[in-house]
Amino acid sequence: MTQPKSILLVTADPERMPSLRRSLALLQPVRTLCLAEPLSLDGVGQDEAAGHAMVPDGDIAAIVSLVAPRGEGRIRQLRSAFEPFRLQHTPILCLIAAPTQRDEVQARALGAAAVLGADSSCRDLAAALRPWLRDAGGSSNTGATSAAAADVGLAIADMLAAAMQGSCITMQAVVEASDIMLEAIAEDGIHAWLRLVSNVDDRTYRHCMTVSGLVAAFALALGFSHTDCDRLTRAALMHDIGKGTIALEILNKAAPLDAQELAIMRGHASVGHDLLVAQGAHDAQHEAMTLDVVRHHHETLDGMGYPDGLAGGAISDPVRIVAICDVFTTLIGCRPSQSGLAGHDAFRIMQEMQGKLDTHLLALFSRVFDRAPPWPPP
Ligand SMILES: [Fe+2]
Ligand SMILES: [Fe+2]
Known part of the structure; x- marks a missing residue:
């Protein structure tokens, strides 16, 4: 070739x-x-x-x-x-x-x-x-999904760059990326999407593209309305926007992070939220669902998450869905053939995370993606 x-x-x-x-x-x-x-x-x-x-x-x-x-x-x-x-x-x-x-x-x-x-x-x-x-x-230009993946990646790149520079995040680009991704996944399936995304070199882009792809596929499989699929996918695309403010040396560090780096990394949820609020995110431009997901996607049902230590019913369904896709993406490592876990091992670990994730949604997630395992065979 x-x-x-x-x-x-x-x-x-x-x-x-x-x-x-x-x-x-x-x-x-x-x-x-x-x-x-x-x-x-x-x-x-x-x-x-x-x-x-x-x-x-x-x-x-x-x-x-x-x-x-x-x-x-x-x-x-x-x-x-x-x-x-x-x-x-x-x-x-x-x-x-x-x-x-x-x-x-x-x-x-x-x-x-x-x-x-x-x-x-x-x-x-x-x-x-x-x-x-x-x-x-x-x-x-080798196929619609390939072009769609590049477009979504570019929208994420611009969004993270805007976060780094403190410039305005263009919601229009996020809306378009969400539409493009939903259409590509509805048309060609999550396998084709993830296969393309696994070739993206940059770890943060790859993570955001994987999480949002899984969220889009999950929402489609659950039969959500077009509007709900769109809103949830947009929120997932933006969930780690706070990472745009973190130096690449920390984001891409292969060795374990030290305490200071870990604190910076964990700060991305509140930093991302505050950044959107400072842009006028409290109005219609950034809807409440996005703000909720950006701030709370690392909360856990047992109240041990961050940044606010929310527990149980204080954590919304959109946050629970994005959290499941986020944890799953982290466990499979985005590139399963290299270092991550196989999909079924990731499901098992998530089922053993007592009291952290929504068990009903996790069961649905496992069922949807067990039928169509998210990772193509190596
Ligand atoms: Fe995050
Ligand atoms: Fe994430």
């Missing part, structure tokens, strides 16, 4: 690279070329050689440059980095912070096919890149 071509991310800012890389990886594999600070004109040749040696030009579907074409040294460096791709007509998208007309002219002179602001949303980047990826035979 031929490997899909990659997106080449060219940057001079290693700090920005991880966040952009994790979003672009939702569309296509990403390779990176990090330019050093421009050397004196005498030393430019050294940088050029390093850039050329790193990337086989035929493997690249599109280039995304996060380097402002400003200053003679930098422009030479970029020209040199792009040169190997000129004959292939590899399309270049330049992202420039507050681009001036002069920047745009310079970027076009370097071969850029499009110029966008560096703060563009992931969805806008995807819209610019997709025609090029399709032309390159990329994997981003």
Whole structure:
């Protein structure tokens, strides 16, 4: 099977690279070329050689440059980095912070096919890149569910980025993502969804896509009305929005978290809730169900959860449903073939979590997904 071509991310800012890389990886594999600070004109040749040696030009579907074409040294460096791709007509998208007309002219002179602001949303980047990826035979367009998974991932990426930057969360994108996901799962089933999501590299995106997919499939299987499926799926999509404010080093840490990191991690439920309230979430834009799920999805029926230690009847049904899907996702580890538990082992552990989860809903969940086990066989 031929490997899909990659997106080449060219940057001079290693700090920005991880966040952009994790979003672009939702569309296509990403390779990176990090330019050093421009050397004196005498030393430019050294940088050029390093850039050329790193990337086989035929493997690249599109280039995304996060380097402002400003200053003679930098422009030479970029020209040199792009040169190997000129004959292939590899399309270049330049992202420039507050681009001036002069920047745009310079970027076009370097071969850029499009110029966008560096703060563009992931969805806008995807819209610019997709025609090029399709032309390159990329994997981003291999079926409706595949495109739907990428769209939902991009909406989650934008939502978490907005949480990190303290900017407004666009509910329209969440509403669209929920519609897209419900339609894809109703059409192709939860298996197809989870198979695609298991390929998402970023742990947080993968988790949010898995939990919300399970919630959507559960709601559909229980025969909820279209409106209720929609509201519940939206709430599930946003349930971990507070994680957008947590550093990637903590979110992606493989070793157990220390006490301070654990406190930060556990804070995501109240942080996410407060962030939505601060945006005017008490009005119709963020409905009460979403606020409830975001704040309380780590509460347990025995009152030992967080952040408010709610117990029993104080925990609503939507929260109970999302909590079951959340625990299940954590137990199966999103990538069962690697380290998580098999579905039936996860069910068994959840049934033994005395007094934590809603037993009636858990029985329904087990029945729905025992008939159609959520994870495809390895
Ligand atoms: Fe959470
Ligand atoms: Fe979660």
